[in-house]
Amino acid sequence: MNNYNFSTINDKDFEILVLDLLNEEFGLNLQDFKVGKDKGIDLRFSTSENNNSIVVQAKHYLKSSVKTLLRKLEKEELPKVLYLKPDRYIIATSQELSAKEKDYIKNLFTPYIKTSNDVFSSQDFNRLLRKHKNIEKKHFKLWFSSSHIISNILNNAIEGRTKSYLERIKLKIPLL
Template identity: 50%
Template sequence: MSNYDFSTLSPFDFEELACDLLNAHYEKENFEGNFRTFGPGRDKGIDLLLSTPNTNFEIIGQVKHYVKSSFSKLLRDLKNIEKDKVFLLNPKRYVIVTSQELSPDNKIEIKAAFEPYITTLGDIFGRQDLNKILRQNKYIEEKHFKLWFSSTLILDKILNYKFEGRRKEFTDTVLKRKFRLFVETNNFLKAKSILNENKFIIITGEPGVGKSTLSDMMIYDFIKDDYQINIIYDDIKEVEINLRDDKSKQVFYFDDFLGHTQAEINKSKSAENSLLRIISRIENLDHKFLILNTRKFILTSFLDESERFRNFNPLRSEAKIELQSYSYDVKKRMIENHIQESTLSPTQIDVINK
């Protein structure tokens, strides 16, 4: 049974999760509408809103993602920052969602501060309450990819990996921050689909479009499912040596597999036969996957000069994903996540949001 602390979610991720959980929880009350979220920025006291044809502010929800903070800070911020906004908005009902664990006494204190808008302790959701709703609605758990990694069981699996040359990234603090900063796009789901269909994938694009980040998230996803991860640092032939013809779960990852210097590119050309054999073997084995990254112009040049690859076409379009520049909305989410992870004060963040 998963027990999430939600520490791998950014504030915006947590709001989206809270919205889905409240919609599931209040479904039995048959409201003429659903909760919805709003984009990053000043929210005027409204993180979640359920409106009906007769009432604009049927239920207002406030979401506080306070993983590391104390209850005293949560209560103080609710009273000093949110309380006046609620009384000004005058909703029919007010609910509070937080990633903190709450005791019955904690809920009683919060309810007292927001009467008459919070009418029952059942409208105050702490970490335990959210996990209970998740267990009752598994489809929500499956929908939120980054949520899975706030499970202690899953995170421990990743932390146990100590890849040579990448040890510093496999710490609790670094990994959780990396997940919070990551903005999930359609590329992640598309890449997973391509890999599952073809057993290998080529992730290509210009520098800085997120090839390595996307690959890392896919690797963490495999670790979650008990795959052995093999990171190739030098030569594609390392895959041939370590690839096992059995039912064991293996994933091979080679970043910049065609190289980025002329000497490395020349070396990759000499390994054409090995790459072709590896792809053929992996396609015919269960539980074996290959993730390859390269820059777009290097891949194009390589294919232009390799008649064998053009004829065999192992890098066919359906096994390749080309990452484009981030959209405005994705860039905005990325900036918001970095701001939240920064050491800026709440006042400074408020100035930026204006």
């Protein structure tokens, strides 16, 4: 079982990983945007009634503390969400979060975050990657932090060459 810390991917890679996992998990068609000032929107789902029906903010805070993340959400992201007024707001972070920290974030963004399940942490993304193996395969940069996957790749290559070599030998045996 792989347990990624997401240290081998950059901010944009993390956004795309979040996009792929949330689309797969919820059957959405989230939009992503170019790198730059996003006015609080990293990903979104639009409807005819609300361009910002679902807004996702991805925070890839590798070397920061949870305290720094919470302060940034409160000081910088909350005013943007109040302006956007999404039907649903989702926070996605590469940080590990406790139940208490998820509840704090949910309460901070009420009524836009509907439940603490809309606060995704590294633990949640690891669970989703185990569930959606196709997404894990697609995001090869994740593999660099997993000795298990690197070992599988190397072993599969050796096994493939060995099978090929044995087949060639079998073909030559009748000639002897």
